Amino acid sequence: MTISATGLRKRFGDHVVLDGIDLDVAESTVFSLLGPNGAGKTTAVQILSTLITPDAGEVRIAGHDLRTDPDGVRSAIGVTGQFSAVDGLLTGEENLRLMADLRHLPRREGRRVTAALLERFDLVDAAGKPAATYSGGMRRRLDLAMTLVGDPRVIFLDEPTTGLDPRSRHDLWQVIRELVEDDGVTIFLTTQYLEEADQLADRIAVLDHGRLVAQGTADELKRLVPGGHVSLRFTDVRSLDVAAGALRAAHRDDDALTLQVPGDGGVRSLRALLDELDRVAVEPDGLTVHTPDLDDVFFALTGRPTLEESAR
Numbered sequence: 001m002t003i004s005a006t007g008l009r010k011r012f013g014d015h016v017v018l019d020g021i022d023l024d025v026a027e028s029t030v031f032s033l034l035g036p037n038g039a040g041k042t043t044a045v046q047i048l049s050t051l052i053t054p055d056a057g058e059v060r061i062a063g064h065d066l067r068t069d070p071d072g073v074r075s076a077i078g079v080t081g082q083f084s085a086v087d088g089l090l091t092g093e094e095n096l097r098l099m100a101d102l103r104h105l106p107r108r109e110g111r112r113v114t115a116a117l118l119e120r121f122d123l124v125d126a127a128g129k130p131a132a133t134y135s136g137g138m139r140r141r142l143d144l145a146m147t148l149v150g151d152p153r154v155i156f157l158d159e160p161t162t163g164l165d166p167r168s169r170h171d172l173w174q175v176i177r178e179l180v181e182d183d184g185v186t187i188f189l190t191t192q193y194l195e196e197a198d199q200l201a202d203r204i205a206v207l208d209h210g211r212l213v214a215q216g217t218a219d220e221l222k223r224l225v226p227g228g229h230v231s232l233r234f235t236d237v238r239s240l241d242v243a244a245g246a247l248r249a250a251h252r253d254d255d256a257l258t259l260q261v262p263g264d265g266g267v268r269s270l271r272a273l274l275d276e277l278d279r280v281a282v283e284p285d286g287l288t289v290h291t292p293d294l295d296d297v298f299f300a301l302t303g304r305p306t307l308e309e310s311a312r
């Protein structure tokens with residue numbers, strides 16, 4: 001395991017923020033810690049990246065023990081937080097050069113790395129402009145590029161796409177995927193966006209009130225909840241009546257002329273459903289399958305919708 005943490009605890013005064021959590025992250029994978037505002041995600045990242053010390057718990061990162069060898073941990077990791085390290089008065093190129101100097105890269109090597117990163121992150125045209133003039137997406141890309149100057153094996157991304165428009169978010173997702181696929185980097189990502197975890201993560205852990213309430217792949221988590229159903233639409237009330245009589249467990253909506261039938265949406269159950277409708281000689285006008293998504297998972301696990309959901 002590239003990251004392994006056991007029994008991680010942290011409290012601020014009376015407020016228990018992490019209440020004994022265990023995490024394992026395999027090399028060259030994306031791990032996502034998912035949770036609403038204030039769940040303790042940033043605190044976990046700050047502990048794993050040596051910025052604050054835990055009250056209890058064992059952590060090893062890239063072979064280094066956090067307590068006895070924090071310098072070893074620091075040399076293996078990169079962090080881009082919610083508060084960017086980008087200096088708005090400097091140009092993109094100057095920001096990268098400054099980072100190369102801080103990492104004690106020889107001057108020539110610093111220039112080479114800077115040029116390569118500007119190219120890779122599509123910032124060549126903007127390289128000579130002050131970072132304050134960059135869009136949100138460009139700033140995040142520059143921030144991530146600055147993290148890469150030190151060639152880290154493990155990167156912590158704390159809510160990397162919060163506040164970005166959908167296009168910039170998708171661009172950043174692509175960059176993150178390439179880091180894992182091409183460079184073999186291990187990514188520890190925190191997010192409030194279920195879709196982001198679903199898109200990027202090999203494994204997801206759901207954090208709620210300082211405890212992990214579930215861990216697994218996106219598919220494993222989705223299997224934890226029922227919530228799947230097939231929605232059948234009809235052209236007239238008579239067909240709806242007949243179908244509702246045949247499919248007893250269905251929930252009907254007379255205004256929309258629809259029936260919702262619980263089910264996993266698999267081919268076998270769909271066929272059985274259509275056979276049943278055939279038997280009573282009604283044909284639906286349309287059919288949609290709803291498989292549970294991570295929003296359903298969060299709700300099933302915590303009894304509350306996510307912020308994303310409740311803000312809608």
Ligand SMILES: Nc1ncnc2c1ncn2[C@@H]1O[C@H](COP(=O)(O)OP(=O)(O)OP(=O)(O)O)[C@@H](O)[C@H]1O
Nearest residue numbers: 012015017035036037038039040041042043044192
């Ligand atoms: N230094 C601190 N002193 C006191 N309380 C703190 C401190 N740092 C964090 N907290 C509290 O710990 C809780 C968890 O904060 P944390 O920033 O880890 O959550 P988060 O999941 O990252 O949320 P967000 O999505 O808002 O960043 C919050 O209630 C916060 O107010």
